[in-house]
Amino acid sequence: MLKIGLTGGIASGKSLVSTRLRELGAVLIDADALAREVVEPGTPGLARVMAEFGQDIVDAGGRLDRARLGTIVFAEPDRREALNAIVHPLVRERAAAMLATAKPGDVVVQDIPLLVETGQGSAFHLVLVVDAPDAERIRRMTEIRGMTDNDAVSRMAAQASRQERLVAADIVLDNSGSVEDMMGLVDTLWKERLAPFASNLAAGRAAPRTGAPALSPPNPDWPVQAGRLLARIRRASAEVLDADHIGSTAVPGLPAKDVIDLQVTVSSMEAADRIAPALGEAGFPLREASARDTPKPLDPDPAAWQKRFHSSADPGRPVNVHVRVVGSPGWRYALLFRDWLRANPDAARMYAEMKRGLAGTYAGDHRTVGYADAKEPWFTQVAWPLMDAWAASSGWRPPSYSVAQS
Template structure:
C-alpha cells in the first residue's frame, strides 16, 4: 500500500528539504511553534489561491513520486500494489496503472461528511471540492467505481469482492504472462456509449508502453455507435514492422496485454491480395473484468488499412450498420451454444469478403477516405 497523503506528510517533516522548500515559498510563519508545518494555515492559502497551490504542488509532488517509486521497487512479482493518490486525475497519472479505482460518493454526501466528521464549514468544504477534479471527471477516469455512499461495512464488502474476483486473478495473469481466460459462445450486448471511453483508457496505457507504438486506435464493433457487439474491446496498435511488434511484445504484456499469438494472420478480406501481407501479432487483456483484443499491425499494411476503413465505413453508413448487425445477430444465435467464439468469427469471413469489401472500397473511393496519420510516425 502506497498512500500519497501519508508520503506528502513525510516529505515535509521537520528537518526535511521538503519543509525547507515550503518555508522558502510561503514564509516562516507557515510552521508552528514546534517547527511543524501548520497545515490548516497552508490549506487556507492554497485552496483559496490556485497559483499558490501550484507552487506547493511543485515542491511536494516530485518528492512524493520519488518515495512512491522507491516503495514500488520493493514489490515482488505477483504482488498487488495499491497506490492511493487523491490527485491522480488532476495530475494525469491514470495511464501509469493497470487499473484506476475511484471511491465515489455524491457531492452532497461528501459535504455532509466534511462538515459533520471533519468539522469544516460548508464554505471550506465546497472550496476544497472546487479545487479538485469534478465528480464526472473522476468517474470518466475510473475502470472501477466503488460506491462509498453507504456504511464502512458496505464498501468493505465491495472491496473484498473486487479483490477476489478481479485484482487477484489479474495479478496472477500478469505474473504468468497470460491473457485472462475466456469461454463460451458469442453473446451480443446492446450498444454501449461507454465502450469508447473504456477503449481510450486502454489505449492510453498502450501508447505509454513503448516509443515504438506509432499509433493506437479503437476498432471493431464497439467503436461503432448503435451497433450491438460482444463486450470485447478491439484495439489496433500501429508499428513500423513485425520486428518492432516482436520488440514491444514484452512491454505490452507488462502494460496488461500479454501476447496470445506470435504469428497470427488475418483472413484476407479483399480476395485479390496476398494472404502473406496480412500478418499481425495478437495480444489479449490479462484483466478478467475487461476483455480486450490488441491487434498489432504494420502501419500501412492491408490488414491495418482494412480495420480502419471498415470502422469508418460503418460509422458513416447507417444502412451498413443495420446490415452488419442483422448478420451478427443471425450468426450469434446459430453459434450461441459453442464453447468458444472462433466458429462465429470464421462464419463472418465470407460476408467481409463478398459483401462488405466491395461496398466499403467504393465508399472509400467516392468519399476520398484516408486512414489516420500519427505525428510520431511522421517524425
C-alpha cells in the same frame, strides 16, 4: 505486478478502501502519507515550502502548520499550484522507490487524492475511484472532521469534479451505504478481479474467456473505456506509432460482443516483436505470435496479413489487441471498415443483422471461433466491394507516418 491507482474526492471513503485492500494483501503506497514525510522538519521539501510561503508557515516546534497552509492554498488556486509544484515531484520520487521493491505477483495500490488532476491514470493497470454523493461528503466533513460548510465546499471545488473522476475510472466503488457494504464490495473486487489479474500478469497469460458469442446492446461507454486502454498502450513503448479503437464497439449504435478491439500500429513485424514484453507488462500479454488475420482472400500473400495478437490479462475487461504494420492490408482494412460503418448507417444495420443471425446460429457454442469464421465470407464478398467503393468516392485515406523501417 498489478498497479492500481486509487482515488476519490475528499471524504469519499478512500482511506477505508485502501485499509481494506492492505488487509487483503495489497502493497499500499499512500500519497498523503508521503506528502507529509517529504515536508518533515529538516527536509529539503520543507525548506522549499518555507521559501515559497514564508517562515511563519511553520509552528513553534518547526513543523509545517498544515491548517494555516490549507487556508491559503484552498482559497488561492495559484498558491495551491505553487505548493503542488514543490510536493508532487518529491512524492512521486518516493513512490517510485517503494514501487521498485514490489514483487512480480504483488498488487500495488497507490492512494493518490489528485490522481485525476495530475493526469496519472495511464500509469496504472486500473484506476479505482471511491464515490459518494456530494451531500454525504459534506456531511462527513462537517460532522466528523469539524469543518464549516464553506470550508467543505471549498475543498471539494479544489479537486476534480465527480464527472471527471468517473470518466477516469475503470472501477467505481459506491460508498453511499454502510461500512459493511463497502467492505463487501472491496472483498468481491479483490477475489474476482484484482487477485486473478495480478496472477495473470505474473504468469504472462491472458484472462480466460468462455461462453457463446452473445451480442450486447450498444454501450456509449465503450469508446471511453477504449480511450483509457489506448493511453496505457501508447505509454507502453515509444515504438507504438499509433493506437486506435476498431471493431464493432468503435461504431456508435452498433450491437457487439462486449470485447473491445484495439489496433496498434508499428513500423515492422520486428517492432511488433520488440514491444510484446512492454504490452504484456501493460496488461496485454501475447496470445499468438503469428496470428491469422481476415479477410485473407483479398490478398493471396499470407505474409501481407500477418499480425501479432494480444489479449487482456484483466478478467473484468475483455480486450483484443491487434498489432499490425503501418500500410499493411490488414491495418488498412480495420480502419476503413470502422470508418465506413460510422459513415453509413445502412451498412451498420446490415452488419448488425448479419451478426445477430450468426449469434443465434452459434448460441450453443462455448467458443467464438465458429462465429468468427462464419463472418469471413461477408467481410470479403459483401463488405469489401462496398467499403472500397465508398473509400474511392469519399476520398478516404488511412493515416500516414514518417517512420524508419526496421
